[in-house]
Amino acid sequence: MSTAQGAPKGIAHEAEQGAKGARARARIEVTAAIKDAARAQLAAEGAAKLSLRAVARELGMASSALYRYFPSRDDLLTALIIDAYDSLGAAAEEACAAPAGAGPARRWTVVCEAVREWALAHPHEYALIYGSPVPGYKAPDDTVPAAARVGHVFIGIMRDAHRGRGLAKQALPAGLRPEARRMAADLAPDLPPESVAALVTAWAELFGLVGFEVFGQFHRVVEDREAFFRHAAERLANAVGLVFA
Amino acid sequence: MSTAQGAPKGIAHEAEQGAKGARARARIEVTAAIKDAARAQLAAEGAAKLSLRAVARELGMASSALYRYFPSRDDLLTALIIDAYDSLGAAAEEACAAPAGAGPARRWTVVCEAVREWALAHPHEYALIYGSPVPGYKAPDDTVPAAARVGHVFIGIMRDAHRGRGLAKQALPAGLRPEARRMAADLAPDLPPESVAALVTAWAELFGLVGFEVFGQFHRVVEDREAFFRHAAERLANAVGLVFA
DNA sequence: GTCTATAGGCGGATAGAC
DNA sequence: GTCTATCCGCCTATAGAC
Numbered sequence: 001m002s003t004a005q006g007a008p009k010g011i012a013h014e015a016e017q018g019a020k021g022a023r024a025r026a027r028i029e030v031t032a033a034i035k036d037a038a039r040a041q042l043a044a045e046g047a048a049k050l051s052l053r054a055v056a057r058e059l060g061m062a063s064s065a066l067y068r069y070f071p072s073r074d075d076l077l078t079a080l081i082i083d084a085y086d087s088l089g090a091a092a093e094e095a096c097a098a099p100a101g102a103g104p105a106r107r108w109t110v111v112c113e114a115v116r117e118w119a120l121a122h123p124h125e126y127a128l129i130y131g132s133p134v135p136g137y138k139a140p141d142d143t144v145p146a147a148a149r150v151g152h153v154f155i156g157i158m159r160d161a162h163r164g165r166g167l168a169k170q171a172l173p174a175g176l177r178p179e180a181r182r183m184a185a186d187l188a189p190d191l192p193p194e195s196v197a198a199l200v201t202a203w204a205e206l207f208g209l210v211g212f213e214v215f216g217q218f219h220r221v222v223e224d225r226e227a228f229f230r231h232a233a234e235r236l237a238n239a240v241g242l243v244f245a
Numbered sequence: 246m247s248t249a250q251g252a253p254k255g256i257a258h259e260a261e262q263g264a265k266g267a268r269a270r271a272r273i274e275v276t277a278a279i280k281d282a283a284r285a286q287l288a289a290e291g292a293a294k295l296s297l298r299a300v301a302r303e304l305g306m307a308s309s310a311l312y313r314y315f316p317s318r319d320d321l322l323t324a325l326i327i328d329a330y331d332s333l334g335a336a337a338e339e340a341c342a343a344p345a346g347a348g349p350a351r352r353w354t355v356v357c358e359a360v361r362e363w364a365l366a367h368p369h370e371y372a373l374i375y376g377s378p379v380p381g382y383k384a385p386d387d388t389v390p391a392a393a394r395v396g397h398v399f400i401g402i403m404r405d406a407h408r409g410r411g412l413a414k415q416a417l418p419a420g421l422r423p424e425a426r427r428m429a430a431d432l433a434p435d436l437p438p439e440s441v442a443a444l445v446t447a448w449a450e451l452f453g454l455v456g457f458e459v460f461g462q463f464h465r466v467v468e469d470r471e472a473f474f475r476h477a478a479e480r481l482a483n484a485v486g487l488v489f490a
Numbered sequence: 491g492t493c494t495a496t497a498g499g500c501g502g503a504t505a506g507a508c
Numbered sequence: 509g510t511c512t513a514t515c516c517g518c519c520t521a522t523a524g525a526c
Contacts, residue, residue, distance in 0.1 A: 023491095030491095044380065045293075045380050045381070046293050046377070046379070046380035047377075048290075048291050048293035048294055049293055049294070049380070049519095051518080051519060051520085052519085052520075052521090053518080053519060053520080054518090054519090061492075061493095062492065062493055062494075063519090063520085063521090064492080064493075064494085064521080064522080064523095065491065065492050065493075067520095067521075067522090068491055068492085072520085072521085073519095073520075127377035127378070130460070130462070131376050131377030131460075132291070132292075132372035132376030132377045132460065133372070133460055133461060134291070135289065135290050135291035135294070136290070136291075172476075173476060175472050175475075175476075176469070176472050176473065176476050178469070179467070179468060179469040179472055179473060182468060183466070183467065186465075186466075187466070197473070197476070200466060200467060200473075201454070201473075201476075201477045201480065204450075204453045204454045204456075204457040204462070204463075204477075205449075205450035205453045205454060205477075206453065207453050207456075207457065207462075208449045208450045208451065208452050208453015208454065208456060208457075209446070209449045209450060209453065211449075211452075211453060211456065212449040212452065212453075215375070215376075215377065215378055216378060217375070217449070217452075218449075220431075221428065221431075221432070221445060222424070222428065222445060223424060223427060224421070224423070224424040227420050227421050227424055228421065228424060228442070228445075228446075230420075231417075231418060231420075231421050231442070231446075232446045232449075232450075235446065235484070239480070239484070268509095275509095294501095296500085296501060296502080297501090297502070297503090298500080298501060298502075299500090299501090306510075306511090307510065307511055307512075308501095308502085308503090309503080309504075309505095309510080309511075309512085310509065310510050310511075312502095312503075312504090313509055313510080314509095317502085317503085318501095318502070318503095
């Protein structure tokens with residue numbers, strides 16, 4: 001970069017472009033290192049105590065240097081949240097695509113198991129996105145698309161089943177019909193409202209099962225957790241109207 | 246108290262008893278005030294940042310004085326956790342006893358709704374007991390009996406239904422049968438293992454529904470949350486084999 | 491972009507006076 | 509039981525040199 005400084009404008013420009021590219025690469029690498037260290041801190045201290053200073057310490061940097069990458073603690077937190085949602089979303093999408101010839105019911109349980117496995121492998125990131133809200137932190141709208149990815153996978157499965165006439169009809173009390181219609185209009189206009197209501201219910205229930213396991217509520221209650229979860233996931237598939245071949 | 250010090254043994258004993266009584270009362274009151282202030286702090290800052298100093302500040306006491314009531318920050322946290330479990334447990338027990346002539350299925354939904362209402366009324370205490378674990382905090386065994394109260398209410402409902410022959414039989418894959426037998430032996434030896442397995446599943450799912458609502462995951466997804474939850478609770482009742490009259 | 495230095499806070503826990 | 513004083517640590521964020 002010192003070579004570019006004294007050079008004539010045209011050459012300086014080209015050199016700057018090159019330098020910018022290198023700088024951009026370095027920036028991406030440092031940003032990744034910061035996030036990695038932050039994730040380690042997340043595991044050790046929790047999101048509420050995530051501190052730029054501790055991250056800087058671990059990286060051997062001055063704490064003030066981090067402010068060039070993340071303007072505030074909350075921005076770092078937001079980046080971690082988006083990464084976590086994306087990581088889980090990608091895991092779900094991969095699991096959904098994996099069983100090539102499988103029908104919707106089978107795909108459903110495979111995705112459920114992928115969600116569980118991701119959560120068990122990344123408990124602190126799971127806590128970050130599905131655990132208690134971080135006090136004083138308000139998630140910006142940037143997180144919404146990443147957060148929606150898992151849900152879209154399940155909607156896609158339901159859609160496949162519906163198109164293949166493999167989606168059982170659901171009963172719905174009259175009082176819930178307006179709400180179900182509203183949800184369907186927002187989430188999946190091509191699906192029957194009763195199925196969308198059942199899907200949203202199962203979605204929350206799935207994360208109840210996963211959360212209880214990850215957060216330790218099954219301690220001394222459920223031992224063979226894998227078998228237990230598999231059965232629960234199958235029951236959820238039935239609950240949303242998916243039928244096993 | 247100084248009067249008791251110089252007095253002969255018999256009288257001293259009586260005076261001490263009286264003084265002890267007054268002191269004990271004062272101690273209970275101060276302890277309650279500390280816990281109240283701590284709960285307020287829980288709401289403002291979260292469990293991870295619960296600090297004896299801040300509590301002392303709010304109470305106008307020296308921070309060191311609190312150590313006479315709670316030997317450490319974690320002991321205060323434990324007291325709050327036990328109180329929260331007890332509060333929820335009591336709410337569930339009351340709800341279960343309330344509908345005098347009602348059958349098990351109706352009781353089930355009433356208790357589910359009581360759990361939801363308690364959680365919505367005490368979101369930070371809910372987060373304390375069913376949210377992300379507090380990093381670095383290990384709950385002592387003292388919390389176990391309080392934590393079990395809600396579950397016992399549901400077990401009681403299932404037992405009533407079973408005795409009244411109002412509990413539908415459950416299917417269970419062979420792979421889960423040993424685990425179901427183990428759970429039944431631990432939790433409710435008088436119930437069919439398949440029903441116990443279904444109950445544990447529904448228990449986790451119930452808290453998934455409640456947690457999603459309390460923690461804001463239903464934001465812009467579910468609007469009429471009361472109707473939505475009521476229907477979900479009824480489906481859970483059916484899922485554990487309870488049938489509406 | 492990174493550093494040092496700084497401002498202006500916060501925390502848990504203990505010692506020793508009263 | 510409550511206080512003051514203290515030890516030693518932590519934090520966010522900014523200013524200004526290089």
